[in-house]
Amino acid sequence: MRLDLEGVTAHIDARPIVSDVHLTAGPGEFVALVGPNGSGKSTLLRTIYRSLRPSGGAVLLDGRDLWRMRPRQAARHRAVLPQHGQVAEGFSVAEVVAVGRHSHKRPLDRESVADRVAVATALERVRMAWAADRLMTTLSGGERQRVLLARALAQEAPLLVLDEPTNHLDVGSQLLLLDLIRSLGLTLLAALHDLDQAASYADRVVVLRDGQVVGHGTPSEVLTPRFIQEVFGVRAHVGPHPLTGRLHVAVAPLENSTRDSRQADEAEAGM
Known part of the structure; x- marks a missing residue:
């Protein structure tokens, strides 16, 4: 899956937050989005989440306009690991991951064999199969983040967008999560605060400042x-x-x- 942002501009309360952003993530490529606080990283990602419609430009997935897709169709192409993943209390790990299958089902469809296989496979990939029956509230922060990653993987989308995925995790959990993400073979776009993580894991780095791209290239070229x-x-x-x-x-x-x-x-x- 190829992601292209072509001149994306986004406003919040009539104020421009990002302006004329051009960005590409090729198939299987890990692109890190970095920049100071307030540079517009999360706002830009929201245009790919479909939670903030761009006021200009286009978000393209393999040349198709993401905002012209139906929500379920978009979810089959692009999965999201947000910065603050909220999970209601009382749900097991398997139930949380199964939410990622909603884009593959009609409203009244029951769980299928394909759904169960996708959930089990996603938990295996993030090394959390052992916790399938555990309540989310009994897990550590790093374990919860891996479960939320499994939920995104259960969508079976070729593009994964992540907003500061290592936020609030201890250093060991950060490195484990990044190793997992890097090994997935998906097209990855991740907003990262840590420049060392961007340098170590990304194929290319895009730098935002004041809502505009001020640098892009390989980590050694940019950083x-x-x-x-x-x-x-x-x-x-x-x-x-x-x-x-x-x-x-x-x-x-x-x-x-x-x-x-x-x-x-x-x-x-x-x-």
Whole structure:
């Protein structure tokens, strides 16, 4: 599945949040969307979720306009792992994952063999088959996120869109989830806060600032120390990771900001 955003512009309360965004994720490609807070990452993803209609441009899936598809048809092409996945209490893991099958069924259809196989397969892929009968409320944060990923996989859509999928997870759960996502073989578009994760896992990086694309290319092309300082206002070291060999980004405050902060603390202490 190929995703193309062609000149996408989106407004909220008549205020432009993203403007004239062009972005492509090719079949099987992992594209990371990064940028400072307020740069428009989540707003842009909402135009792909179909929760915010673009005021300009088009969202295309293999050349077809996503917003001209019926909701069930769109859900068969594109699955979503949102930043804040809400799950009602009292539901088992298998029941939550089965929600992902709704796009394959008519309103009164009962669960089919194909549905059960899809749910079981999705849980196996995220290594949560052991918890199928467990209540969601009994799981850790990392386990819940993997179940929500399984729910998206149960849709059997070739495009997966993720909004900060590692948010609020401990470091081990973050790496496990990213390894799982990277291994899926799907077309992936993920908004990420962590530049090191984008550098390590993505095939290409798209950088947003003030609602516009200011950089795009491979991680090594885009995530240079000078560019990171310009966009994010931090110092950066970029090089091979000492353990994995992947591209690694380490950041620190700018020297002046560190000095100013220290001087302010000292002045406050002397008051």
